[in-house]
Amino acid sequence: MKQENVKKLIIATSVAAGAGVAAGVVKRMQERNRETARCKVSSGREGERQAYLIGGGLATMAAAAYLLQDGGFHGENIHIIEGLPILGGSNDGAGNMQNGFVCRGGRMLNEETYENFWDLFSTIPSLDWKGKSVTEEILNFDHLHPTHAQARLIDRYGVIQDVTSMQFNNTDRVLMTKLLATPEEKLDNVTIEEWFANSPHFFTTNFWYMWQTTFAFQKWSSAFEFRRYMNRMILEFPRIETLEGVTRTPYNQYESVILPLKAYLDGFGVDFSIKAVVKDIDFKEDAITVTDIHLNENGKERTIHLNEEDICIMTNGCMTDNATLGDYHHAPAFTPDAPMSGELWRKVAEKKPSLGDPTPFFGKPEETNWESFTVTMKGNKLLKMIEQFSGNIPGSGALMTFKDSSWLMSIVVAAQPHFKAQDADTTIFWGYGLYTKAIGDYVKKPMRECTGEELLLELLGHLHFEKDTKDILETVVNVIPCMMPYIDSQFQPRAKSDRPLVVPEGSTNFAMISQFVEIPEDMVFTEEYSVRAARIAVYTLLGIDKKICPVTPYNRNPKVLAVAAKTMLR
Known part of the structure; x- marks a missing residue:
């Protein structure tokens, strides 16, 4: 299957799944049949305050929910503008049984420390469990599928290491x-x-x-x-x-987190506009007050003028910008130039220095990249072998890391099925490597130049399953690699001032939300950070006197x- 067809498959499958599920929830919630992905940013209710949310990831969708729940907004006056052809940001998951499934990554949840995430999703109805919230659904699933890894580190000889000791001197x-x-x-x-x-x-x-x-x-x-x-x-x-503290979702996070949130927002008529790329934002000369948003919508230039009372909340960086996919026969391209969200952040920061500096985060892709891969197979031959090797059934083992791997390769086998479209005879698992320029230990090529087949062969070498290679390969549907040039960018060394505050000092109607804003005491690269940033943005801009769940x-x-x-x- 050609690389471009894999991309089309993922986009088409995800959009279809989102639209179908959302339509059913809209009917149940408000008995209204609204278009779920408009091609043009609507104008909302005339004379009423508008909110323009730039980016279609978890943070902006959470901000929309807070605008509805606590800000008194009508859904028609909330506009989520996304440059890609699908919503969800870095929370993704798509595919089918014929061409394989793909997750670029898996975001770890934690029951004790994701205070605002669980609070928000306790208000979002589950799509699969009538009368229950997403929080209830996830925690119930996790408690029934506890994590207790028994093969956390494996050496070059395929021996599971005793990791009771931290080995500090x-x-x-x-x-x-x-x-x-x-x-x-x-x-x-x-x-x-x-x-x-x-x-x-x-x-x-x-x-x-x-x-x-x-x-x-x-x-x-x-x-x-x-x-x-x-x-x-x-x-x-x-x-x-x-890794007993890892909290698992019933399915991949696109289906378990993004789709129910999207359905909830659809039920209130929130305006979603995809394939609309924001190119620039204008501010008043003497204040951080957004006056105009310039965008390219389906190939046409357009400007949205904001009234005094309108607000703008911008995603100022996305860690999966410029991600590319390969397939069983093709390696993914490494194309780090001009990351979409980073370029917009650079433009606004040049106008207003208090909006941070994207350079430390989006300036060194050789330091911030790593590569993941998703394996889809018919039957469970390989998963059974991994289970017997590790002592963990699917969904109970978390990461298995091959500590001597030149790529520092790790894999995780989720509870099956991990996608709603999976049938009983299809299994999947996910892996990643941190050092993509290194030569493999079994496939003598850099990871970033390897096809999906070669990534699987490297893994089988580390598992010492070579004698079963032929039989295993006969069960493969696809192995889809994903190169992400900026996936580690939020961890880059930087000055504290390089990350802007969610609502910068002097702002009257503008906020920034992402993994690249500054929230005291909290940690980036988490779902909690996105939701907390969204809540801070909405409550601060609207002057809402309501408690934000603090960092425990x-x-x-x-x-x-x-x-x-x-x-x-x-």
Whole structure:
């Protein structure tokens, strides 16, 4: 199957699934049959306040929900403008049984620390469980499918490692403790590697291999972000070897999170406009007040003029910008030039310096890329072999990392089915590698130059399943690689001022929401960050006096700290 056809398949399948499910919910909720993806940004109700949300990911969709629930907006006056032909941002999942399925990545959820995410989705009806919310649906599924990884790290000989010990030495412990106690303002532009320069041993520990691959850190990532993760996810530190804190969705996150939220917004008549690329934004000279939005809509230039009371909320960066797909016979292209969201952010930041600086995040794609792959197979031969090897049934094992892999390859087998379109005889799993320029250990090519077949062959080598290779390959439907040049960009070393506040000082009607805004104490690369940013934006711009769920201070809980200290000595 040709690479361009895979792209068309993913877009068409996802749009069809979203439209079909949404239409049914609209009928049940308000007995109205509205168009789910308009081709033109509508004008809303004449004379009423309008909200223009740039980008179609989780953050803007969450902002739309808050505008409805707490802001008193009518749905027709909320306009979500997305440049791509599908909504969902980085929460994706698509495909079919003939051509294979694909997820670019999987966003880890956590029951204890995703305060605003669970709060919002407790108000969003489940599509599959009548009378229940999405929060109830996800947590019920997760409690019935608990995670307890038994093969977290595997060495070059295919031996599962004992990862009970974190393997820290005293220097590691001192530097780790010192990092957690260091004020954030002293960590501008400092990398993890620089912080641990006096203890290269740190990067050989079980802890580093597990923490790195769970959250996709690199040695050259920001020490600032690493510190925040350690504080925010301190509950995960003592259970990092089993990943018991990972919360799973019933299906991929597009179907389990995005579709029900889209259906909810459709029920109120929110205006969705896809294939509408915002090219620039104009501001008043003396204030951060948006006056005009310039966009290219289906090939035509257009300007939206904002009235004084209107608001604009912009996604100022997307980590999956410029992502490309390959297939079983083709490697994905590496095309990092001119990321759509990064370019818009650059334009507005040049006009208003307080809107941050995208350069540290979107300027070094060789440092911020990694590559994932999704394997679709007929039958469960390979999954059964992985189950017997790991001791985990599908959905219970989380990441398996091949610690000696030159690509630092990891895989995860979700509970089956992971897509609603999967039949009982189709199985899928997902994997990724952090070092895409490195030569493979079994396929002697850089990961980024490998076809889907070659990625699978490399994996089978690490599993030492070579004698079964022929039989396994006969069951393959497709292996779809995905190259993402900016997937790690939010972890780049930077100054604190490079990330703008959600509502910049001096703003009267403008906010920014994404993984590239500054929210004190919280950690990027999470669903919670997107939802929290959306809530801050709406409440601040509209002056809503309602509590935003705070960051739970587990890192100041004496009992939690005692367990963490004990773990550091293991």
